[in-house]
Amino acid sequence: MEKIIVVGAGLCGTLLALRMAQRGYQVVVYERRPDQRKSDFVGGRSINLALSNRGLRSLEMVGIKDEILKDCIPMHGRMIHSLSGESWHSPYSGRKQDYINSVSREELNMSLLEAADKFDNLTVHFEVKFQKVDIEQAHIEFVDKDGNHKSDKAAIVIGTDGAGSVVRKSLMGQTTKLLFNYSQDFLSHGYKELSIEPGEAGAFKIEKNALHIWPRGKFMIIALPNLDGSFTVTMFHPYEGEYGFNTMVSDEDIVDCFEKQYPGLIKYMPNYLNEYKQNPVGTLGTIRCYPWQAYGKTLVMGDASHAIVPFYGQGMNAAFEDVFVFDEVLNEYEGDWSKVFTAFQDRRKADADAIADLAVDNFYEMRDHVDDLAFKEKRKLEMNLEQEFENYYSKYSMVTFKEELSYFDAKKKGRKQDELLLELCKANRHKELSLQEINSKVNQLNS
């Protein structure tokens, strides 16, 4: 069977490699970082992700969904913490079976690598420094971990090497020839990770089964639960202006921010000042490009072709869905890589753009609107609609729990529906109408 090279053994690359190995290809994966399973992995702080239906469908495809779910913590809704100290739970869906799953990036990546190890036709090389990708020849040059200059060649190269993708940069190197469209857009906010330590005997100090938000209008903090009872806490603040990462310089500035804005949170984080000072600020950006393929020889997938901001919890799910769609396309066109690549990018580009837009929208919703009266009323109404009508899905539910609907359609339908419901709630008309009448209005929108 044909040989394929995968560049990057992150979440998307490893899942892709696994699926391609299952399909019988000879798969060689090259990864810049060391093997996390062999390096001294120190527990504690970890990046958390929210695994939901689209990602789960792809894990099911390769047969490891149930195994992965064992390492997840269900989150049934948002726990919102107001400045005055109140908190309330806003479910993600009116349907009990619809929830998202907090999972550690490292754990998940290691599980995927374990699953990949079982295939004789799949090899992963770690600690490889890329020198050059010849996108026309599917030929790569690199320095291996012992410092030897090497090269490899295959039928195709697929770049799953994330937002900073070297494979995408090689496509961009042929801008004029490929008419390569590209954009990078940063939010004026960055993020910083902090943590809530586990309580005694691994107890959760705040509600375990929720995604916590401390929305403060122009900025916010969120927290996701970890298996050991800790929470990964992420601050999303602007770089400049009031409480900006660049403007909070002294200890006093930082303490003042937390005491004034997050008084209810810091009692769980005695060490927040040190963590704040030690941990770096990360940027939040959206990357788009097109074409995703060149010459039927090179393709980019996942964050390498569509990196998004994290506010819909869909970055990983979208990357996993890429693998699902790629598998579907292979079922149709296997044997002709040009057709496979072209069909893949045609089918997937609009969806990648849609989830990128939705993720930016959700940033404004989370930091700001979740605390609005009309917004809260709308969420309540949506819960009632979801409980009452099998065919009703909120925008959030369409994106998160309705994997058979594309991101593109979810965005289009979801935005129209949001507009209608928010208008009703703002005008207080939702109380005059029956749920049945409101659901009819929604159905009319979509017909």
Place this chain on the structure above:
Amino acid sequence: MEKIIVVGAGLCGTLLALRMAQRGYQVVVYERRPDQRKSDFVGGRSINLALSNRGLRSLEMVGIKDEILKDCIPMHGRMIHSLSGESWHSPYSGRKQDYINSVSREELNMSLLEAADKFDNLTVHFEVKFQKVDIEQAHIEFVDKDGNHKSDKAAIVIGTDGAGSVVRKSLMGQTTKLLFNYSQDFLSHGYKELSIEPGEAGAFKIEKNALHIWPRGKFMIIALPNLDGSFTVTMFHPYEGEYGFNTMVSDEDIVDCFEKQYPGLIKYMPNYLNEYKQNPVGTLGTIRCYPWQAYGKTLVMGDASHAIVPFYGQGMNAAFEDVFVFDEVLNEYEGDWSKVFTAFQDRRKADADAIADLAVDNFYEMRDHVDDLAFKEKRKLEMNLEQEFENYYSKYSMVTFKEELSYFDAKKKGRKQDELLLELCKANRHKELSLQEINSKVNQLNS
């Protein structure tokens, strides 16, 4: 007085250098290409530009407007050539004094360099290969035309080095630190230049004082007059599909295209087949970025910060207007480069984005709609309105002839107005209403 380095002695860079020399700065300009005035410049084919009010205002600022206008050919409107062989003239404005000017890029650039030569505090170095721009230190490294490695340092560096700007790439090299937003977007069409040779004794074979268009729906050809009686002819065709640059391979394909699509034109171009085969295809792209400055030390201007497609004839005019706005900003903040740069980009970014959008719009208008019945009616109506009412400006006139209105406002007002008038014409209601009534409706839109 302070020293400033300008990278690129094209149209924008030379005008900027000239203005800065007039303001008393010590200006050093570095240019990659040879001095056009000393190289064997072969007449004949040349890229033509349409110089209009915004550009002229900037030339007036440096005192060379009248001199430049001597080398221009006024174009009072579009001469549209239909497939069936008819042609008609569509004026750019209902006001006689409003027209655009066909000018050769080379001639204009040389005139600017001549004007620059008169200043002792302005030096231009040609044939310089850039190695590195240190955007934090305003320090550049380069190889001069004799092969010597050199460097230079100044208070500031301004990059006016066009769409492929090395200065912009240096800003992009600090993507994370600067939160550098960037996009490049290509049309699926390219362009190729051909020519109509002058007639006997420099006679113009087709109407001299017009911009000619052969609109064909999915593609088009345009022609602009040169002083020597020739016309620069530009084909805008898709790369792929029917009559695409990549799909027309054999002589037969090319001849078939011209005979079927441009039968009235080829009688003036006996040599079109050879020209078609000899001349390259260029790409058509839009480049946007932000910020345009870093550290109050480095700034990009003109195409380097906002390259646009050529369909509004505003690329050069926008670049010249940059220099005008920069001069205004200097009047306010001279002495503090950080403030100057920040105020400049704040004031100018929305305008650069607006003209980029308008230029893409106009591509669709020129190749397609100029030949529509409703569109023609709307243009007639607009001419009448412009003749009748001093305060009425079509979108085209706002962009082209109303330099005191920003591109941003021209886009906003112009689009609304276009929508209204086109609706009236499509519904045939423009004949029921008086000009006065229609003008009132337009005024209501803008109030």
